[in-house]
């Protein structure tokens with residue numbers, strides 16, 4: 001049993017209001033469901049960022065390369081690297097001198113990605129690192145002074161609360177050198193219906209993605225959540241840009257988490273707060289950069305202005 005997972009679940013479900021951390025969505029089944037989410041017609045985010053990279057890879061390379069200097073592309077939480085491959089392929093074609101360093105806490109994810117890249121791009125220099133982002137950056141800085149370009153893509157920053165995002169980016173800024181840059185993906189505020197549909201798809205995949213965390217608690221902590229008694233309820237607030245997802249208990253019920261020896265009691269219609277997916281506007285992005293020690297150098301938009309990859313430096 002994973003102790004941190006157990007502690008976090010206990011803390012979240014004993015709190016008022018109840019919450020669970022969306023970082024725990026990603027067990028094997030959760031990874032598979034997220035893969036399906038990225039392919040859904042409603043989930044525009046992945047396609048938007050893919051379009052940005054496909055159409056603006058030349059400009060990105062110019063900015064990364066700076067007078068043909070070598071650079072190291074460091075990706076936080078690379079996943080299957082589908083979008084990044086568009087960049088890698090172009091950079092290789094243009095004979096850019098660079099290394100690619102995906103960092104992930106999952107050795108399994110890194111192995112799959114590295115094998116795939118080696119097979120498809122034998123000339124690519126892949127240097128994966130398994131571990132926590134900042135620890136790995138620290139480790140790198142002892143051995144390598146090449147210009148670093150950090151990629152934090154896919155609106156992953158949107159899953160951080162406001163203070164958490166500030167803290168994360170503030171910490172990141174202290175780990176970088178003046179010549180380094182960060183390319184960070186933000187999902188933008190847009191037609192509220194478009195946003196909400198991305199988190200409330202017709203086929204019920206996002207619903208299953210949220211419910212899977214209750215299933216994970218059943219599997220790993222010997223709990224007895226009845227998934228049919230919880231309703232997936234996402235909301236988008238166009239004022240703040242927060243999309244928040246809840247699982248709402250449709251009836252008064254008690255759930256036993258046997259491995260923790262803990263009974264969790266739900267009132268009828270009581271929610272569990274599952275995830276925030278923050279949507280930004282350009283002022284919010286500039287403020288976030290300013291308050292975390294960065295400045296915005298350049299913004300790359302898709303044609304619909306649904307998404308932006310923002311290039312920051314110190």
Ligand code: AVI
Nearest residue numbers: 037154155156158159206277
């Ligand atoms: C990983 N992250 C950026 C996704 C998002 O859009 O917030 C996670 C997700 N949750 C529901 N659908 C997708």
